[in-house]
Structures are given as structure tokens and as C-alpha cells.
Amino acid sequence: MHTQRCHGRVISGLIGCTALVLVVTGTAGTAQAHGRDTARQTLAAGDGWGSATTGTTGGAAADAAHVYTVTTWAELKAAFADGGTAPKIVKVRGTLDADGSTCDDFAADGYDFDQYLADYDPAVWGYENEVSGAQEDLRAASATAQAKAIKVNVPANTTLIGVGKNAGIVGGSLQVTGVDNVIVRGLTLESPLDCFPQWDPTDGDTGNWNSEYDAAVVYGSTHVWLDHNTFTDGDHPDSTLPTYYGRLYQQHDGELDIVKGADHVTASWNVFADHDKTLMIGNSDGAAATDEGRLRVTLHHNLFKNLVERAPRVRFGQVDVYNNSYVANADYGYSFGIGFKSQLYAEKNSFTLPAGVGADAILHRWNDYPVTEKGNVVNGVATDIIAAYNASNAAAPLRSGAGWVPELRLHVDPAKTVTRTVLRSAGAAHLH
Numbered sequence: 001m002h003t004q005r006c007h008g009r010v011i012s013g014l015i016g017c018t019a020l021v022l023v024v025t026g027t028a029g030t031a032q033a034h035g036r037d038t039a040r041q042t043l044a045a046g047d048g049w050g051s052a053t054t055g056t057t058g059g060a061a062a063d064a065a066h067v068y069t070v071t072t073w074a075e076l077k078a079a080f081a082d083g084g085t086a087p088k089i090v091k092v093r094g095t096l097d098a099d100g101s102t103c104d105d106f107a108a109d110g111y112d113f114d115q116y117l118a119d120y121d122p123a124v125w126g127y128e129n130e131v132s133g134a135q136e137d138l139r140a141a142s143a144t145a146q147a148k149a150i151k152v153n154v155p156a157n158t159t160l161i162g163v164g165k166n167a168g169i170v171g172g173s174l175q176v177t178g179v180d181n182v183i184v185r186g187l188t189l190e191s192p193l194d195c196f197p198q199w200d201p202t203d204g205d206t207g208n209w210n211s212e213y214d215a216a217v218v219y220g221s222t223h224v225w226l227d228h229n230t231f232t233d234g235d236h237p238d239s240t241l242p243t244y245y246g247r248l249y250q251q252h253d254g255e256l257d258i259v260k261g262a263d264h265v266t267a268s269w270n271v272f273a274d275h276d277k278t279l280m281i282g283n284s285d286g287a288a289a290t291d292e293g294r295l296r297v298t299l300h301h302n303l304f305k306n307l308v309e310r311a312p313r314v315r316f317g318q319v320d321v322y323n324n325s326y327v328a329n330a331d332y333g334y335s336f337g338i339g340f341k342s343q344l345y346a347e348k349n350s351f352t353l354p355a356g357v358g359a360d361a362i363l364h365r366w367n368d369y370p371v372t373e374k375g376n377v378v379n380g381v382a383t384d385i386i387a388a389y390n391a392s393n394a395a396a397p398l399r400s401g402a403g404w405v406p407e408l409r410l411h412v413d414p415a416k417t418v419t420r421t422v423l424r425s426a427g428a429a430h431l432h
Helices: 073-081 113-119 134-150 385-392 415-425
Strands: 067-070 088-097 151-153 158-170 173-177 180-185 188-190 198-200 208-210 216-219 222-227 230-232 256-259 263-268 271-277 279-281 297-300 303-309 318-322 325-327 336-338 343-347 350-352 363-365 372-374
Touching: 067 073, 073 088, 073 151, 113 134, 134 151, 134 198, 173 180, 216 222, 325 415, 336 343, 350 415, 363 385
Parallel strands: 067 088, 088 158, 151 173, 158 180, 158 188, 173 216, 180 222, 188 230, 216 256, 222 263, 230 271, 256 279, 263 297, 271 303, 297 318, 303 325, 318 343, 325 350, 336 363, 343 372
Antiparallel strands: 198 208
8 A cells, every 4th residue: 555644744533623713803794994804804896807796705794603713624614614605704723734644544445556556557558548447446536535535615705814823724625616705815725735646648648647636726606816825835845746657746736726617806915836737727628618708817916936837827718917926946837828718918027037948938828819918027127928939939929919908907016016016915924
């Protein structure tokens, strides 16, 4: 049996104390003084796509009976389950360990990773067919058990917010699925490790390990505000992961995915750090039925640091990306992925690229759809990033003009001040 510690911490069980701690923060039914009570703040009118139509208020109107402080993963699940869709505020104090176990605790009887490796070794199985058989079935069953433990559904009309120092979630996956009006703020979200990645020999020329579980997923939900969070791989960056069949045993998926008809989302003042496939908006070229005319997302004043790709990768959506800071290292692949029917508008972002990485790397063309870029700077110099891309990719250039102009913005900073501003104020530590 393959043994691995998912997050370096083992406890005797998955369920801790389930008592909820009631916190009275104001008069029932009031959205009290937004400037004084962070937990009752709402997304300001005009602040990105999340403010469109009905706006995003989360649990600001929660009465005293629906304000909770939680200190364990079990308490978090209980708070979300209590009160249905009534407005609620859930405050996270300290770090919640979502799995609290080793990978072996999720493994189905008979699953043996060494046997899995032997059965699907490309020298035996080849690269023509996806894996199947007993060990693959047991891997899938094991993955189902892990998913049940580490996923949690955020209900409608909810504000989830970190309080105090070191508030966050380790190894959990927040699922904002099929609901409206959610705010997530002030949390450090460490990407969950997939204990049971699937080997796909047909993925690329030499196969790949594919994993599940994003730190947060917005799936078919509307009016969502993600603000002042820190997304990270924490103690388990890709550099610590092993290699099998000559390919990285990839146990991370994305840090944030916005998919399947999600709409009216603002992500502001977050830190996305030390990750490969970071932020995907739209997950399939064939999802027009859910995604056409939706996936309207604003990204502003976020720090994207030491990432490989997808910051973001876009399909379908009208995505406004302005005043973000991109700080790259030698592993850098690209930032803006131009995908099927994407309509990306990138203005006054700041890119800090290492020696040997040029501005032509910022864009990646997956499909021939136009993009608007205005006023971006690279290493402090005003740079036309489309022209830089096209100079290196004359055979497959990108076109200018996304076909729309953003209107929902409160303030746009000069590009040359963005890095300093974002470094000073983005991330979970800077909310309060």
C-alpha cells in the first residue's frame, strides 16, 4: 500500500467537536456600518462584474442567530448546514485542517499504488488507451472517499471570513456550486493534495498524471466576491512531489476555477502564489450551453507570484483584468491564456519577468480570439504585449479588440504603481 502524509499532520479521526460558537455582532437584520464591521461589508457598487444587477452582499443581513465562529472543519460544515439559505456570517478562527488523516485512510480495500504503477506502466500498457481495470476502479473509489471528506459546499447568502491571525483552511476545497450571493474574504487557502491522481497515457505524447480538487471552485454560481485571500501550495509545492513514468506525480489542480455558467464574479486583492495551473475561467470548449454569455469576471489588484500558467486562462467570458501584479520566476509559462470565444480585456497590469523571459511569453494563444490590452508595463516599461507576442509568433498571431469595454470599475491605478500598491495590501494578512 502506498503511504503518504497529505498535510504533515495526523489525528485520530475526521470529525472533531461540532459545537458552534455563537457570536453576536449587531442588531438582527441590519447591514451594520460596513466600515467598522468587516464581516458585514458588501461589495461596493461598481466594483467589477460581481456588483452587476443585484450586487453581492453575502451574509451582511444575517441576524444574531446566524453568525458563527468556527475553529474546526466539522464546525464549518455544521455552520453551512444550519439555517438553509438565510443570510449567515461564518467566521474562521485559526487554521482548519480539512482532511486530518493520511492518504491511506481514504484508500479502498485492495488499492495498492505499487500494483497500480505496475499495471499501467507504459512499457506494459502503452499510450494508446486510457487506463481501466481493477486498480483503476479502486483508485476511483478511493478518490470518492477523499472528495467526501475534503469538499464543503458554501450556501447562498453567505459571508465566509477569516478573523484573527492565521485564519485559513488546509487541504480543503470550497465549493461555491449553484448558489447566488457569496463572499469569501481573509482566508489563507492551502491547495488540497489529491491522494489518488489518475494516470492518463493519452494526455500528450508521453501521458500525464491528472488530479482533482481546487482550493476554491465557483461552479454555476452568481454574484461571488473573493477578496483578500491567499491561495498557496503551502508546505507541498510541486517541487516536493515525486515523478513516476517520467512525469510529475501532479497532486494539485487549480487554486481557483470559475466554471459551468458561473457569472458576475469579482476577485480582488488576493494573492495567488507558487502554483502551476492557477486560475481557469471556463473549463471546456464544448460548454456553450452553460457558458455562452456568462463567465463575466473581474480580476483587479491581485498578486500572481511564482506561477507557471493560467492567470487566467479564459474561455467564453468577458473577463476584465486590470491593476494586477505578476511576479514571475524561471518556471514561468504564461499569464493570459486566450481560449475559445474568450473576450479578455487586460489594462494597466504590471509584469516583473526574470532575465531570459520576454514579454512575448505573457500571452498564450489556444484559439484565435481577439484580446484588448492597454497600458501594461513589463519590468517598468510600457509594453504592447500583443505586439510582443506577435513578433515571436508570426505564423499564429493574436488579434486586438475584445469587442467590449469594461464599465464596472471604481478606480484604476497607473500601471507603474501597481506592484507597490498590490504588494502592500493584497492577501489575507491585509484585510483587517
